[in-house]
Amino acid sequence: MKNNKVLIITYYWPPAGGPGVQRWLKFVKYLPDFGVQPIVYIPENPTYPIVDQKLVSEVCDKAIIIKHRIFEPYQLASFLSKNKTQKMNSGIIPNQKKQSFLDKTFLWVRGNLFIPDARVFWVKPSVSFLEKYILENDIDTIITSGPPHSLHLIGLELKQKLNLKWFADFRDPWTTIGYHKSLRLSSFAAKKHKALEHQVLNAADTVIVTSKTTKTEFQAITNKPISVITNGYDTEQIEKQTLDVKFSLAHIGSFLSERNPKMLWEVLLELLEEIPSFKLNLEIKLIGAVSQEVLETISQFGLNEYLNNLGYVSHAEAIAHQRKSQVLLLIEINSEDTKSIIPGKLFEYMVSNRPIIAIGPEDSDFAEIITNTNTGVFFDYSEKMKLKRVILDFYDQFLEGRLQSNGVGLQNYSRKNLTKELVQLLNKI
Incomplete structure (x- = not known):
């Protein structure tokens, strides 16, 4: 220039x-x-x-x-x-x-x-x-x-x-x-x-x-x-957030029909049936535009009573929810064409100090980032049992009051x- x-x-x-x-x-x-x-x-x-x-x-x-x-x-x-x-x-x-x-x-x-x-x-x-x-x-x-x-x-x-x-x-x-x-x-x-x-x-x-x-x-x-x-991510000026009382799994952003993770809904239903206290603590928070197909699937799995569908909120409110939710969900379409997609919210998720559960196609670009920064766990759509084990582990950490993320190398993404x-x-x- x-x-x-x-x-x-x-x-x-x-x-x-x-x-x-x-x-x-x-x-x-x-x-x-x-x-x-x-x-x-x-x-x-x-x-x-x-x-x-x-x-x-x-x-x-x-x-x-x-x-x-x-x-x-x-x-x-x-x-x-x-x-x-x-x-x-x-x-x-x-x-x-x-x-x-x-x-x-x-x-x-x-x-x-x-x-x-x-x-x-x-x-x-x-x-x-x-x-x-x-x-x-x-x-x-x-x-x-x-x-x-x-x-x-x-x-x-x-x-x-x-x-x-x-x-x-x-x-x-x-x-x-x-x-x-x-x-x-x-x-x-x-x-x-x-x-x-x-x-x-x-x-x-x-x-x-x-x-x-x-x-x-x-x-x-x-x-x-x-x-x-x-x-x-940016250095957002938002007050320190008090963590949700419930074991909240929050998805923030557009939840498209093709991103509908039936594997996740199946795991949550199984945990509800197997662990009595899970029914008292589970909250599914959806923030942003959500497709009708996703809502219908959640209903079909009998998860409606645990759903908190907040709709679109301001960016500042979204950041606040990222920092007070117990676990953050990152879902991408299971397709070869979406391996290159790195959702923008990933980087805000990474500095929220909350663990990320990410689901996407095998060899996704964002899987490497999550793994290298130690900010969560990535699953492809065939790894249902691994997903179940991790959610159960996160839940145990939640009950013990020690659930958090310990990211490394995050300054590279400021x-x-x-x-x-x-x-x-x-x-x-």
Whole structure:
């Protein structure tokens, strides 16, 4: 960066809630500490599936925020079904066997008419607006963050028009992301996604990803430099929490249909039947958007009386629950395509001093992080008996008042240290 300015193009920004906003909110917070002036470009009138007004106060006062209007099809679709539109906008896709005609129609339209996603109409007006802004303000470095991956198309066009350094940041993969196969794509649409992905990966100066598996996947598509910068944790100013009185197992974040861990529900039911005191102490806490299929499965296993479904809470409240729950649950879809996913909440979990039970596909990237930091135990979907033994061990420690996590090497994942890595990367080119 010749003038220490960087233009960051992102869709999710306060008052947006949920995990998508955290990565660049925190990078922007610390960039000025390393002599970098962040300029953040966001939509003026977005349709955010989750809103958290408390996050507005966390925006760095040294950041320059610029906005431009966006047309979003979700705004129109909400007139047909606000509930279905909001769920799809949040990434919650109904179980394929239970999809209504309207569900299937929405998915087909989303996957085949809006490529790569429903924010594609922001590309052309953004390029026109930003081309002028970049020239007038002498900016030579831009970063695009996706999903939505249409924002990378903004970077692609600006790169073609101007002499810029372009960093394409992928918080999640593109064509291998878990929900991609659920979009009822035609062969034409699938090829179009692949072609755009290839074009972006080969035009960016540097690609940034959040996991080693995504890096490996992308290396098969491009020879451009690819750097792994994970998500992380921040030094949240939250009062010390009193631990839950009950043996609470808390899942914080979106609980999608495909993440439904029947193995876990089976284990809990068996422990309820085998250990009398377990009935008095068990609490299942779900915080965030939860799919109907997950709730129905919990009911089928007779666990409703132990369920505390709190819905969406602010980020500050979510952090508080992470620190007072007895055990934290991290669940990922059992699929080859999700091995690369490292949920952003993992890093906040890791510094909560509470043990993590993580369930995901074998050889998941986040399994290595949990193991290396000694912050919990990972299970693949075949390890039911191991899961049962660990929950029972955690329960015994709970009864004895000694249940906690003792993490090591956590400083590597602090937001400030990760921002330092980002700045070093920006200065390389």
